[in-house]
Amino acid sequence: QVQVVESGGGLVQAGGSLRLSCAASGFTFSLYTMGWFRQAPGKEREFVAAISRSADNIDYADSVKGRFTISRDNAKNTVYLQMNSLKPEDTAVYYCATRRTYLTSTIYRASGEYNYWGQGTQVTVSS
Numbered sequence: 001q002v003q004v005v006e007s008g009g010g011l012v013q014a015g016g017s018l019r020l021s022c023a024a025s026g027f028t029f030s031l032y033t034m035g036w037f038r039q040a041p042g043k044e045r046e047f048v049a050a051i052s053r054s055a056d057n058i059d060y061a062d063s064v065k066g067r068f069t070i071s072r073d074n075a076k077n078t079v080y081l082q083m084n085s086l087k088p089e090d091t092a093v094y095y096c097a098t099r100r101t102y103l104t105s106t107i108y109r110a111s112g113e114y115n116y117w118g119q120g121t122q123v124t125v126s127s
Contacts (some may be wrong), residue, residue, distance in 0.1 A: 002026045004096045008122045009121030010084055020081040020121060024098030029077040033101045036070060036081045037111055038092035050107040051083060057105040086125045093120040
């Protein structure tokens, strides 16, 4: 079955970096759009970044643009989120999500567009 598993979260000081990974299995990874979302305590889940099947289309939330980089390795069935210049407001549980797409450049910002989700990994940024 479709499965995505996040890893790489942890505790970091403000200004530091983390790299999250999302390992996929049970489907043809290169046919699926991948997204990262996050949810802070007491807040709704929000879009962070998305990458198309062929990585030719990428989108970021304004709050992370210039600091976070999403990438994918279709040979390793893995998507990454490199997070630099972290701020306390980046503290959240980060989720990986995916869905099948039929056009190579399609990406989605809305969480409702994604069919499959991981369990999340906690990122805590201390001030």
